[in-house]
Amino acid sequence: MNNTEKIKKSLNKRYRKEKRFRLLSLLAVLTGFACLFILLVDMIIKALPAFIQTEVKLDIHFDQEKLELAAHFEPEELQNANFRGLIKQSLQQRFPTVRKRSDKRALMRLISVDAEYQLRDKLQAEPQLLGETVPIWLLVDDDVDTYLKSDKQFGRVSQKQIAWITELEQQERFQKRFNYWFFQTGDSREPELAGILGAVMGSFYTLLVTLLLSFPIGVMAAVYLEEFAPRNRWIDLIEVNINNLAAVPSIVFGLLGLAVFINFFGVPRSAPLVGGMVLALMTLPTIIIASRSAIKAVSPSMREAALGLGASKVQVAFHHVVPLAMPGILTGTIIGLAQALGETAPLLMIGMVAFIVDIPQGVTDAATVLPVQIYLWADSPERAFVAKTAAAILVLLLFLVAMNGLAVWLRKKFERMF
Amino acid sequence: MKKIGRYIILAFLTAPSLVLASGRDVINIVGSSTVYPFATVVAERFGKSSKFKTPKIESTGTGGGIKLFCAGVDINTPDITNASRRMKQSEFNLCQKNGVKKIVEVLVGYDGIVLANTKLKPQMQLSLRDIFLALAKSVPATDGSETLIDNPYKTWQDVNPNLPANKIEVLGPPPTSGTRDAFAELALEGGCQTFSFLKALKKKNKSRYKAICHGVREDGAYIEAGENDNLIVQKLVANPNAMGVFGFSFLDQNSDIIQGSIINLATAEFESIADGDYPISRPLYFYVKKAHIGVIPGIAEYITAFTSEAAYGEDGYLTDKGLIPLDDAKRQMMRQNANDLQNLDL
Structure with missing residues (x-):
């Protein structure tokens, strides 16, 4: 066997070796890529609900008496007026049969705690609304939000709350919008308000x-x-x-x-x-x-x-x-x-x-x-x-x-x- | 190139003057990670409903917070520290030594520690003694003699014949956590004391008593799951046989998937913790540096906001976050003391 034959014989082996190496390298790249892909997809799927926010439409009567404001008041007094009372009143008109104290609290819990500040800002911006009744879109609580977004598969809302939510839904009082707040606000302990x-x-x-x-x-x-x-x-x-x-x-x-x-x-x-x-x-x-x-x-x-x-x-x-x-x-x-x-x-x-x-x-x-x-x-x-x-x-x-x-x-x- | 150089020099020269120009108008709060979820809610509302800025809250742990708080009365030191236990004598002395003479103590409520498992399995009914026998490093020998052996129990049934035959697997916080301290002190020690010879040991040899009654087994039955309680909840769902140890607020937020065990016949529920029937609960405090009141705007108003009925009252917004409120009389008294800025004396 001369040298040429020897080389020819080993050639196939070398080709195989090269092929194997290429395959393994490709596999390494694909593994890395797959990990990144899984991470990204997982993150995106988990993150999607954060970009949508549910709001509820309530008819708010800006009642001076209910706000606990005197007939003539200073603009600063608006800061601590009882806006929560307005929301309570509106919900009570919508659900007149709710009488028990604990039920009333559960009803209030449908609405975000920030809603009262939303109303305050609204009235400060448009003082002429005082005494008027206007429909206003308010943020819902994070539990309700999660419930509506997760196809009603969320157990932290009670049976009674589900009944109220269904009623509001039938009256088409919910809307889902893009959560632009997320990009406009700082941290908060209320998930519906927290921003980046x-x-x-x-x-x-x-x-x-x-x-x-x-x-x-x-x-x-x-x-x-x-x-x-x-x-x-x-x-x-x-x-x-x-x-x-x-x-x-x-x-x-x-x-x-x-x-x-x-x-x-x-x-x-x-x-x-x-x-x-x-x-x-x-x-x-x-x-x-x-x-x-x-x-x-x-x-x-x-x-x-x-x-x-x-x-x-x-x-x-x-x-x-x-x-x-x-x-x-x-x-x-x-x-x-x-x-x-x-x-x-x-x-x-x-x-x-x-x-x-x-x-x-x-x-x-x-x-x-x-x-x-x-x-x-x-x-x-x-x-x-x-x-x-x-x-x-x-x-x-x-x-x-x-x-x-x-x-x-x-x-x-x-x-x-x- | 020349211009860029000039800008850089300018930036260097102006940076220090910016620092000097800024006085502090934000309340600076440090301390316990257990109080953090409640204090942050108060702070956020306080910022929204008053003319003051929203206080800044760091979660440093109780001990770390008190150390920072007691460093001095300098304006750079924190104004308030949160704690999931009362300030110790040694810490109070440190404060005094560093010139932090006048401190206001506010007890805000209680936090329950629960032992929970997934709702797919039946609810556990435990006594403190069961918990001690299941989790302590060394337990009294089974033959009734007053000797200690390494914990031999593998399943809950071994501990107490009325319990299911599941493997003992408890996920809980690591030793650095305040929750772990409280769990050892209230649950393990509580169970430990049901053995009269161990209880008698307390008087004779306190350090040995503590080692026995607070020692957690290290053979894999108790798994240190890190400080993240959400992670423990997730693991409970994945492993239906496991139990988890964490604060009541996490049970409250996940009450649709996990359930708290009944301990000493009391359920891990809001009412029974508030009544004191549930045995594993601890007090939550915050401490205010009196020297900073009037210097940093809004501290007195923050105290008033925290101790208002709307916040820490029975129907206050903090109870929605899982805080267990004080009873009416105690709350009244605490509000009075806090608003009068009564000095702490240990």
């Missing part, structure tokens, strides 16, 4: 602070280490430490933030400012490492050409090397920020895991962030929060996709071919 905007703004401000701090510092550090630093033992030590820092568990940064930023410098607790500072510390190593490799990848001929034409070292770095390395630097930065977006552990230490209703207006207002909001909702006893949790996860994923999209776009924009 507070957490989205909190995440936005936190990441803004993180970006403003970590990007310039990270890029400067990388430029210095790559372009200017002498090669000696100190620089080696710094390098090793930066690489180590990238692997430090994030809760350690939270403890550092608590000790240094809050207790020593007196930065306000729970604010995006301190959250952003802590997350900036966490992102810095990622940015420095990514930026350094991007700078290293710029071809030496660029540097030499610039130096040869008489540019100073600073000019070489900032006119030529950094712009060329920008796509890599930006990708690293956005990966670092995406990591920071999903962090909750360090924020626990600095008080950002909290119940905050008001939407933050700046970096010093108390705020929470998206992953924390998900955690808080997942921990709530009310069942309707299951859907809210899934919806919040979708919003977080959307945020991530948007950030990664931005990274791709920036890379395309700054990429230069030679």
